[in-house]
Amino acid sequence: xxxxxxxxxxxxxxxxxxxxxxxxxxxxxxxxxxxxxxxxxxxxxxxxxxxxxxxxxxxxxxxxxxxxxxxxxxxxxxxxxxxxxxxxxxxxxxxxxxxxxxxxxxxxxxxxxxxxxxxxxxxxxxxxxxxxxxxxxxxxxxxxxxxxxxxxxxxxxxxxxxxxxxxxxxxxxxxxxxxxxxxxxxxxxxxxxxxxxxxxxxxxxxxxxxxxxxxxxxxxxxxxxxxxxxxxxxxxxxxxxxxxxxxxxxxxxxxxxxxxxxxxxxxxxxxxxxxxxxxxxxxxxxxxxxxxxxxxxxxxxxxxxxxxxxxxxxxxxxxxxxxxxxxxxxxxxxxxxxxxxxxxxxxxxxxxxxxxxxxxxxxxxxxxxxxxxxxxxxxxxxxxxxxxxxxxxxxxxxxxxxxxxxxxxxxxxxxxxxxxxxxxx
Numbered sequence: 211x212x213x214x215x216x217x218x219x220x221x222x223x224x225x226x227x228x229x230x231x232x233x234x235x236x237x238x239x240x241x242x243x244x245x246x247x248x249x250x251x252x253x254x255x256x257x258x259x260x261x262x263x264x265x266x267x268x269x270x271x272x273x274x275x276x277x278x279x280x281x282x283x284x285x286x287x288x289x290x291x292x293x294x295x296x297x298x299x300x301x302x303x304x305x306x307x308x309x310x311x312x313x314x315x316x317x318x319x320x321x322x323x324x325x326x327x328x329x330x331x332x333x334x335x336x337x338x339x340x341x342x343x344x345x346x347x348x349x350x351x352x353x354x355x356x357x358x359x360x361x362x363x364x365x366x367x368x369x370x371x372x373x374x375x376x377x378x379x380x381x382x383x384x385x386x387x388x389x390x391x392x393x394x395x396x397x398x399x400x401x402x403x404x405x406x407x408x409x410x411x412x413x414x415x416x417x418x419x420x421x422x423x424x425x426x427x428x429x430x431x432x433x434x435x436x437x438x439x440x441x442x443x444x445x446x447x448x449x450x451x452x453x454x455x456x457x458x459x460x461x462x463x464x465x466x467x468x469x470x471x472x473x474x475x476x477x478x479x480x481x482x483x484x485x486x487x488x489x490x491x492x493x494x495x496x497x498x499x500x501x502x503x504x505x506x507x508x509x510x511x512x513x514x515x516x517x518x519x520x521x522x523x524x525x526x527x528x529x530x531x532x533x534x535x536x537x538x539x540x541x542x543x544x545x546x547x548x549x550x551x552x553x554x555x556x557x558x559x560x561x562x563x564x565x566x567x568x569x570x571x572x573x574x575x576x577x578x579x580x581x582x583x584x585x586x587x588x589x590x591x592x593x594x595x596x597x598x599x600x601x602x603x604x605x606x607x608x609x610x611x612x613x614x615x616x617x618x619x620x621x622x623x624x625x626x627x628x629x630x631x632x633x634x635x
Contacts, residue, residue, distance in 0.1 A: 217360040224364045227581040228371020234584040234607060235376045238591070242604045250301035255292030260334055260382035261327060262286045266309030267316035268323045270460060277309035277316075278467040289327070310475040311384075313457035313464045315416045318387070334382045341390040342375060342546065348393035349550040352400060352526075354518060355557060369549065373580050373607060378543035388417045389546045392424060396526055396550075399428075399442065400517040408445025412453065419537050420544065423502065423529040427509040431522070434513030479539040484612055487540060498536040501619065505532040508623075520558065527551035528622050534615045542611050548618055552577065555621045562626055569624065573617050576610040583607035 247254050265286050266277030275282055286307050287294045295302045322330045346366050350357050357365065369375055378386050395410035411428060414421040428446075432439045457464050485501075486494035505528045512525040530547040537544055552573075559570030583606040590596040590603075 217358075217364065221360060221363050221367065224367035224371070227584075228367045230581060230584040230588055231371045231373060231376055231607070233588055235373075235380070238587060238600060238604050242601070251299065252301045252303065253291040253293050253295065255288070255290050256327070256331070257290065258327075258331060258382045260331070260384065261290050262307050262309055263311055263315055263384065264319055264322065264327060264330060265289060266311075267319040270313065270316050271320060272323055276461060276467065277313070278464075278471050283308040305478045306474065308471050308474065310468075310471040312416060312418070312453075312468055313461050314453040315384070316460075317453070317456065318413070318416060331382060335379060338379055338382065338386040339370070341386050342369060342379075345369075345386075345390045345393045345546070345549065348390065348397045349553060352393065352396050353523060353550055353553040353557065355553055369546075371581075372545075373611065374542050374545035374548075378546060381543065383541075383543045384417060385420065385541070385543050385546060388414045388420050389549075392421070392530070392547070393550075395424075395428075396517070404439060404442040405445035408442040408447070409449040412446045412449035415450070415453075420533045420547065423505055423533045423536075424526070426506060427525055427529045430506075430509045430513040431517075434515075476538055483538055484535050484540050484615060487612055488616065501532050501536055504623070505529055520554075523550075523554055524622055524625060527554045528619065531615055531619045531622060535619055540612065542608075545611070545615060548615060551618050551622055555618060555625060558625050559621065566621070566624055566626070569617075569621050573614070573621050576614045576617055579610045580607040583609070 244254070246252065266282055269275040269282050269285075270277045283306055284294050286309070290307045291303065295306070322333065325333070343366055346362070346369055350362070350365070375386075377383075391410050391414040395407045395414065398404075398407040398410065408428075411421065411425060415425070425446075428442065432443050461467070483494055483498070485497040488494070489497050505525075508528055509525045512519075512521040515522040517523075527550050531551045534544045534547055555570060555573065559566050562570075587600050587603065587606060591600040
């Protein structure tokens with residue numbers, strides 16, 4: 211991805227691409243979902259992923275109730291779906307929408323608990339959008355690309371106009387908050403603020419499935435030079451101790467309740483992960499294990515390198531891409547974590563051999579396809595009034611959502627590592 215000076219045209223094209231994606235979301239995707247809901251008699255309430263976390267946190271902190279309880283889950287369903295779901299009705303969702311987060315997410319949401327949810331929803335839209343713009347800036351500094359103002363505008367517009375962000379912001383998904391916490395953690399590590407870096411990563415564990423691989427990577431990195439890097443561990447450990455201790459005080463035995471809720475969630479969404487859909491449920495599990503092992507091996511080999519070394523940056527990007535690929539569901543909104551991997555891959559692929567450059571071009575094609583497909587659907591529907599085609603091909607922009615994370619993972623693995631500044635152990 212190459213940016214040039216005076217790239218006003220590139221910014222205009224990025225704006226058109228972003229607008230086409232949002233037109234697709236509002237005029238094609240959502241109407242299709244609403245039509246399917248009517249046909250299947252599927253309930254639709256506020257459909258905000260923030261709502262179960264917010265209501266569970268409110269019931270815990272304001273009323274002392276167990277957010278994992280069946281009673282609170284039913285209350286959540288009445289807001290999220292508009293009514294309690296009924297397993298005997300074939301059209302009803304399988305996801306119970308329980309409070310399947312660690313208790314300490316309540317501390318993050320505490321400032322909003324005296325507000326009504328309509329206000330919280332609007333506030334979250336602005337905050338999460340701002341966090342995403344900040345994530346672009348932080349990841350750019352972590353990778354060290356030195357964007358020009360125009361380049362930053364282009365990348366920000368494309369990020370805010372991407373399907374993962376559109377899905378995440380529509381659902382008020384906390385993945386956007388986790389993304390900025392991880393970006394902040396890696397940037398503060400780069401600037402030497404190790405205690406703060408550890409504390410930020412501890413906060414990111416509100417979504418453990420996204421934070422686990424980056425956490426293991428950072429533990430390896432600290433072990434690579436314990437004397438100089440141990441403050442990172444003290445920052446992480448002290449913050450986690452505070453979060454876990456406060457959670458246990460509020461809801462004794464909550465870890466077991468959370469474990470049961472997470473297992474139930476796994477049962478609802480079984481077979482919907484990226485690798486399950488690509489390889490099948492049986493081989494998908496094997497694929498997750500292999501990816502995790504490869505990423506951990508790369509992280510271990512890079513443990514002695516400085517944070518700004520390409521080996522260290524590649525290990526970080528691999529951990530984030532692998533977190534997306536190995537997540538328990540295909541949730542496209544998690545792909546906001548691919549941003550640093552895309553930055554690094556496109557930067558290094560330009561200086562690599564023909565095979566790597568071709569693979570980079572393939573990843574670029576997968577990345578760009580959703581905007582092209584949105585353009586096709588918009589032209590077909592608005593210009594040629596081909597309503598039947600649009601209704602049949604409404605999933606066209608989503609065709610690459612499964613393959614992009616895996617393709618990026620492969621590209622990051624084959625990238626040549628340059629700029630090593632430490633001796634190999």
